[in-house]
Amino acid sequence: MTTITSRKRRAIMVYVADRPGVLNKISMLIRRKMYNVESITACAARQSGYSRISLTLHEDNNDNLQQVILQIEKMTEVISARELDINESFWREVALVKFEASQIQFEQFNKKYSFETLDQQNHGVHIVQLAGISKMIDDFLLDLGDDKIIEVARSGFTALDR
Amino acid sequence: MKGTELVLKALVDNGVTYVFGYTGGAIMPIFDEMEKQKVFTFVMSRHEQGAAFMAQGISRASLSTAKPMVGVCMATSGPGAMNLVTGIADALMDSVPILAITGQVASTVIATDAFQESDVVGVMMPLTKQCYMPLSVEEIEETIHEAFYISKTGRGGPVVIDIPKDIQIQTTAQTYQFNAAKYEPDLHGFKYSPEPDSTLIKKAVAMINKSECPIILCGHGVVASNAGRNLKAFAEKAHVPIGFTLHGLSAIPVDHPLSLGMVGMHGSVEANRALQHTDLMISFGMRFDDRVTGDLKQFGVDVDVIHVEIDPSEINKNVKTSIAINADANRVLKLLAKDPEINTKPRRLWFEQLDVYRGEIFEEVQKEIEKGVGQEGQLLMKTIVKRLSDVTEGKDLIVSDVGQHQMILARFYNFQTTNSWFNSGGAGTMGCALPMSVGVKLARPEERVWAVCGDGGFQMNIQELGSIMEHEIDVKILLLNNGYLGMVRQWQTMFYSGRFAGTPLKNPNFGAIAGAYSIPYQRVETPDQIMAALETAAAHQGAYMVEFLCDPSEIVLPMVPAGGSIADMIVSLNQE
Numbered sequence: 001m002t003t004i005t006s007r008k009r010r011a012i013m014v015y016v017a018d019r020p021g022v023l024n025k026i027s028m029l030i031r032r033k034m035y036n037v038e039s040i041t042a043c044a045a046r047q048s049g050y051s052r053i054s055l056t057l058h059e060d061n062n063d064n065l066q067q068v069i070l071q072i073e074k075m076t077e078v079i080s081a082r083e084l085d086i087n088e089s090f091w092r093e094v095a096l097v098k099f100e101a102s103q104i105q106f107e108q109f110n111k112k113y114s115f116e117t118l119d120q121q122n123h124g125v126h127i128v129q130l131a132g133i134s135k136m137i138d139d140f141l142l143d144l145g146d147d148k149i150i151e152v153a154r155s156g157f158t159a160l161d162r
Numbered sequence: 163m164k165g166t167e168l169v170l171k172a173l174v175d176n177g178v179t180y181v182f183g184y185t186g187g188a189i190m191p192i193f194d195e196m197e198k199q200k201v202f203t204f205v206m207s208r209h210e211q212g213a214a215f216m217a218q219g220i221s222r223a224s225l226s227t228a229k230p231m232v233g234v235c236m237a238t239s240g241p242g243a244m245n246l247v248t249g250i251a252d253a254l255m256d257s258v259p260i261l262a263i264t265g266q267v268a269s270t271v272i273a274t275d276a277f278q279e280s281d282v283v284g285v286m287m288p289l290t291k292q293c294y295m296p297l298s299v300e301e302i303e304e305t306i307h308e309a310f311y312i313s314k315t316g317r318g319g320p321v322v323i324d325i326p327k328d329i330q331i332q333t334t335a336q337t338y339q340f341n342a343a344k345y346e347p348d349l350h351g352f353k354y355s356p357e358p359d360s361t362l363i364k365k366a367v368a369m370i371n372k373s374e375c376p377i378i379l380c381g382h383g384v385v386a387s388n389a390g391r392n393l394k395a396f397a398e399k400a401h402v403p404i405g406f407t408l409h410g411l412s413a414i415p416v417d418h419p420l421s422l423g424m425v426g427m428h429g430s431v432e433a434n435r436a437l438q439h440t441d442l443m444i445s446f447g448m449r450f451d452d453r454v455t456g457d458l459k460q461f462g463v464d465v466d467v468i469h470v471e472i473d474p475s476e477i478n479k480n481v482k483t484s485i486a487i488n489a490d491a492n493r494v495l496k497l498l499a500k501d502p503e504i505n506t507k508p509r510r511l512w513f514e515q516l517d518v519y520r521g522e523i524f525e526e527v528q529k530e531i532e533k534g535v536g537q538e539g540q541l542l543m544k545t546i547v548k549r550l551s552d553v554t555e556g557k558d559l560i561v562s563d564v565g566q567h568q569m570i571l572a573r574f575y576n577f578q579t580t581n582s583w584f585n586s587g588g589a590g591t592m593g594c595a596l597p598m599s600v601g602v603k604l605a606r607p608e609e610r611v612w613a614v615c616g617d618g619g620f621q622m623n624i625q626e627l628g629s630i631m632e633h634e635i636d637v638k639i640l641l642l643n644n645g646y647l648g649m650v651r652q653w654q655t656m657f658y659s660g661r662f663a664g665t666p667l668k669n670p671n672f673g674a675i676a677g678a679y680s681i682p683y684q685r686v687e688t689p690d691q692i693m694a695a696l697e698t699a700a701a702h703q704g705a706y707m708v709e710f711l712c713d714p715s716e717i718v719l720p721m722v723p724a725g726g727s728i729a730d731m732i733v734s735l736n737q738e
Contacts, residue, residue: 017351021287028288063478070475076292076312079351 007058009038010065011084011091011159014053015045017077023053025075030057033068039093039156050079054159089161095130095137098150105148113140125150163337165299165330166195169263172306174201175340178234180220180604181205182213184245186238187278188265191330193236205600205633208625210237212597214249215623217260219584219601221253221318223559226388226581232314233260233601239267240278243324244285248591250320251289255588256409257382259318261309268328269297282324291319299332307340308347316354317473318386356472356490363497366444366468366485371505373442373466375512376402379425379454381491382409382587383447383472389492390414390580393446395499401506403516405433407448408572412583415556417576422516426454427722428569432519434720434728439515442466443481447491449473450480451588460727470494523720523733531574534689536713543570543642546692546710550612550640551576553696558610561585561602561637563595563619566648569718571614579609593622599637600629610638610700617643617669627679630705638699639681641672644712652717656732676707683707 016022023042030037040055059065065083072081084091101109102124110117110128113136119127130137134157141152163171169192173181181202185193196204207213217233224231237246243264253260267276286293292312296305302325309321370376384393390413397404397420405425406413416423423430425437437443443465448454455461462481469476469483470491477486487494498504527544534545547570556576562568562585577583584602586594599613620641630637647665654662676683686695686708699706721732 021283024284025287032288063482067475067479070477070479073353074473074475076349076352 007060009056009086010059011054011056011086011089011157012065012069012072012081013084013159014055014072014081015079016051016053017079018044018049018051019077022051022075022077025077026053026055026072029071030055030068033071035059035068041156041158043158054084054157056157084159084161089159091134091157091159092132093134093137093157094155095140096127096153097130097141097144098125098127098152099144099148100124100150101126101144101148109140109144112143115140164195164333165302165325166191168299168302168334168337169306169325169330170195170199170201171337172303172340173234175342176307176310177229177231177342178202179231180601181234181236182207182216182601183236184210184213184238184242186242186265188239188267188327189236189242189263190238190265191327192263192265192325203604205604205629207597208628209623210235210242210245211249211593212623212626212629213237214246214253214260214262215594215597216601216629217262218249218253218258218594219561219598219603220605221259221601222584222598223581223602223605225386227606230314231605232310234263235260236263238265238278239282240280242278243282244280247285247289250286250322252586252589252591252594253320254289254291256586257318257386258320259313260320261306261313262320262322264322264324265330266295266324266326269326270328272326282322286322286324289320290322293322293324295324295326296329297326299329299334300336302329303338303340304347307338307345308349311345311347312349312352315352316356317383353474355474355488356493358470358487358489358494358497362485362487363494363501364503366487367498367501367503369442369466369468369485370400370402370444371503371507374509375436375440375515376400376442376444377422377436377440378402378404379407379443379445379448380404380410380413381407381446381448383491384410384413384495385581387447387472387490387492388580389446389495392492392495392499394418396495396504399499399506400504401509402444403436403513405429405436407451407454408585408587409583410448411572412577412579412581414580415578417556417578424572426451427456427724428573428718428720429722430573431522431720431731431733432516434722434731435519435522436516438728440465442468444468446470446495447472449476452480455480456722456730457725457727460729526734534692537715538713540644540713541686541689541692541710542716543567543712544574544716545689546640546642546712547571547574549692550696553693553700554610554612558582558612559584559602559606561595561599561611561613563613563615564590564592565616565619566652566716566718567614567616567642569649573718592619595619596623596626596639597629600626600633600635603635603637611636612638612640614640614642616648617641617645617667618647624675627675627681631679631681634704636704638702639705639707640699641707641709642712643669643672643709644714644716645669646714648714648716649718651714655717656721657723672707672709681705681707683709685709685711687711
């Protein structure tokens with residue numbers, strides 16, 4: 001078996017009836033199919049009574065992915081499930097980052113990444129919010145370096161197609 | 163009305179007449195109401211697993227009758243519900259609609275590790291088609307109606323309703339006006355597409371007409387959709403041979419000239435050779451299980467596949483299809499059987515070839531059957547099954563346990579009656595036969611029912627002899643006792659250098675056990691006693707048990723080794 005990360009990232013979008021246990025069912029199925037869910041986000045859909053779940057996992061084979069989608073779709077609570085075409089959709093995530101930096105460093109980072117500042121304490125501890133593509137967040141964290149980062153909370157992907 | 167009354171009302175609305183189960187703290191209110199109203203025949207199993215299989219028996223056997231029923235079982239919370247799990251998982255694997263109602267601890271103490279509490283919804287979720295926990299009395303009725311609908315609509319499956327004890331005894335002024343004919347639940351996400359796409363049918367017909375050596379694969383879906391008659395008409399019209407999956411057997415009489423018998427791991431030589439050399443598989447209501455296909459990489463390479471299946475997630479799962487028809491098998495077969503564009507092709511070469519395959523081990527097997535005993539001088543299961551077939555003329559209902567005897571029944575019993583073959587296929591649950599036969603008999607009381615068990619499986623649910631005794635269930639129990647878990651022993655013989663790890667059984671005196679349950683019993687040790695014993699059992703009014711001393715060395719052949727391809731089929735041990 002190839003390592004998980006070497007496989008292509010795929011996104012599945014699911015509309016579900018807002019009933020208890022649906023998220024559990026979907027994640028159980030994905031575990032059973034032996035995938036590691038990379039990220040899963042759920043929110044209320046615009047139509048009341050429904051939710052929208054987007055999840056990502058790693059799979060190269062189209063048939064295997066189609067099988068996962070069909071098995072998700074088989075659930076009574078699932079209205080529809082489909083793959084989001086990476087090239088035809090927007091994928092964004094939010095990160096909240098607590099880090100330590102001098103005021104000068106902070107200004108430099110802010111200029112480069114234009115984050116929103118949520119909190120600034122003495123001793124140069126900052127909490128900021130970044131929203132955008134994952135690579136931007138990855139880049140910021142890399143730029144910041146492990147020695148400055150205190151804690152990171154990332155939302156996981158949410159996606160929308162054209 | 164009280165929650166318990168609403169439960170009963172909804173069950174009655176859905177045509178329930180039998181309830182199987184076992185009481186206990188958290189389900190007592192419902193049992194109490196059943197005792198007051200006496201609207202069902204209640205059959206107490208001796209273990210909850212038995213109740214689940216009894217419910218399966220009702221569903222499986224009644225689906226071909228004028229009044230198809232969904233079997234219902236009930237158990238209390240915690241251990242009661244957990245004991246149902248195997249029977250429910252089995253129903254999911256075999257697409258059998260059943261409804262299980264479990265009592266749960268009061269909603270006020272759920273998730274506090276209360277006495278006899280377990281997370282039933284959490285456990286059942288991946289093993290059911292749907293599961294529910296109503297949290298107000300008003301939800302009960304609609305939940306039950308929805309449960310029945312989901313369970314039996316499309317591909318069948320088990321549904322569990324876990325009802326907290328406090329909800330059972332709540333009262334409400336609200337009741338639901340149920341109309342069986344008009345009922346359709348508000349289930350936006352429930353997908354059911356029985357109608358085939360006519361352009362796909364056209365394509366399929368062209369492909370069938372073109373094929374020189376096609377084979378029909380008849381799966382459980384043909385039996386479940388009562389499509390046997392249309393299958394026969396279509397096969398005859400298109401002149402295509404038929405291979406059956408384990409659960410496809412008894413869709414049409416198995417001695418039909420176009421029948422090749424069962425395909426797969428223990429399928430017939432002719433069926434498997436046909437699969438190996440076909441150019442087109444026309445499959446109805448089956449899922450290309452690994453016991454059918456063997457190694458998928460070597461299965462159906464460059465062969466066209468028409469796959470008719472009600473569950474879209476089964477299409478292209480194991481085998482790539484050329485034409486996928488997501489529809490009800492019966493509706494498709496009905497259209498195909500009447501389609502004027504279908505050619506009746508002689509396919510002379512193909513049928514000549516099939517006759518050669520048919521003859522490959524025919525005489526060898528006939529000789530064994532005639533001899534009736536194996537290497538150790540004890541009875542052969544195939545001889546017993548052949549004689550059973552003679553006595554019943556293939557007309558009776560056969561409930562089988564799991565193992566060698568099951569495969570031998572599938573190979574050698576001459577199924578004549580539509581939907582007359584009941585056993586655990588996908589899950590392969592030992593111990594299913596005894597309780598399942600209870601449900602089968604209650605669903606089809608006019609027909610004779612045989613429960614055929616090995617000595618291993620028989621003892622897994624042997625306690626259900628109690629239910630058989632108490633309710634005077636007229637099943638003929640055939641115990642094929644070879645002192646081993648025969649199928650595993652067979653694998654040990656063939657693949658584990660004959661080390662019999664955990665397969666020999668020191669058995670009790672089965673005659674004394676039968677006697678303890680007041681079930682008449684006979685023991686058969688020689689081939690010449692077989693017919694008379696079977697005839698006595700058949701003629702007896704009421705339950706009867708015959709124990710056969712079987713030869714542990716008997717091997718079920720042919721056999722496609724697990725993970726091997728159909729081409730690796732072992733046909734005879736003599737050639738090794």
